[in-house]
Amino acid sequence: MFLSIINDSFRLARENVDPHNQQIFSFMLKKFQRWTGLQRITDEEIQEERDTIMRSEYLHPIENFPEKIDQFLDAINR
Template identity: 50%
Template structure:
């Protein structure tokens, strides 16, 4: 019934029949409280998001330049226009980084063996 009251879909006569004085007073307090809380929450959400967007606009210009530069470099690579030496250096550096990548799954069986050995030593000690 309270949710219906906030939507203004309720029977007023039931409220008046319950208590002719206290019913409308409680109803008015409830509606003012709900409207106040909802409006405050709505305004807070709007103002917080407005502040976030305004802060993002300050930094957006630099980000846009990076995106345009990235897209321009990609087009150059696809069309084979530009600095081939630079792209080769990047590809070599990428390959070196991939070679240095350490895959933890490869060392998993060794780690399990170490764990089992340690557990055996603890059990033998006790």
């Protein structure tokens, strides 16, 4: 029963695919295949995920600016 619900949902999703949502559908399908064990993660994908995490940490330096100023002022006061 569970598989038939999933199968029907994927069928409906494929019928209603909008060109703008193609990326979302492929992302969801890839995650589902990994979760079920039908597809293994390659070394390239692991590195890509690590790069994404690293970029997200350094992408917005303005968000870290107050903390960096506090660290700078603490260093000056020593």
